[in-house]
Amino acid sequence: MDYFIIAVVTLAGLYFHWWLYVRIRRWTDRDLALSLGGDDKDKRDYMLQRLQQARSEGIKRRDLPRWLERAADDYRRD
Numbered sequence: 001m002d003y004f005i006i007a008v009v010t011l012a013g014l015y016f017h018w019w020l021y022v023r024i025r026r027w028t029d030r031d032l033a034l035s036l037g038g039d040d041k042d043k044r045d046y047m048l049q050r051l052q053q054a055r056s057e058g059i060k061r062r063d064l065p066r067w068l069e070r071a072a073d074d075y076r077r078d
Contacts, residue, residue: 030051033048034047036071043075047068
């Protein structure tokens, strides 16, 4: 019974850390997109849409800042 409790608590802890890691990554990605949007509400909404597009296209996280910067530069040019 002791091993069962240890296993459950360990798995719960690992799941919590994974969940927290994923949430923090999403928050930082969203913060990056919003910061590139500046004070313009329409541009911020546009950048959040581009972030969703990047996620759906499978843009790697290391390439995301450059990808979003290009999207910010293309704003109002479409």
